[in-house]
Amino acid sequence: MTLDERIEKSVTTIFKAVFPNTTNHYDTLFGGTAMQLMDETAFICATRFSRQQMVTVSSDKIDFKMPIPAGTIAELSGYVTHVGNTSLKVRVDIYIEEMYSSYREKAVSGEFTFVAIDENKKPVTILK
DSSP, rough: OHHHHHHHHOOEEEEEEGGGGGGGGTTTHHHHHHHHHHHHHHHHHHHHHOOSSEEEEEEEEEEEEEEOOOTEEEEEEEEEEEOOSSSSEEEEEEEEEEEOOOOOEEEEEEEEEEEEETTOOBOSSSSS
């Protein structure tokens, strides 16, 4: 399988309904909750790409372009943007989707770096 095919097959999309128990006093999704969901999406994407044990080592510039209101659907989309020897980067975008219309807009984006590790938690080569 080519690198492009592996990247395409590892694209990960998760949908979450934004319920009041996940929102702040402004009735929008907590930023920390959004970051947790992004890291989870990125982890699944990285694991699907590598089929190895992966750990998050950093998150890069997470841009909150707009709030994510309660009563909307959050679509998280993760895809591999770079593959190194032992690490890879996954970009995650969160889109707001209104429940009862076709309105959809990007609200948050960020990039996460993962390292492949062995049973001793030592970095290992991703592509063999």
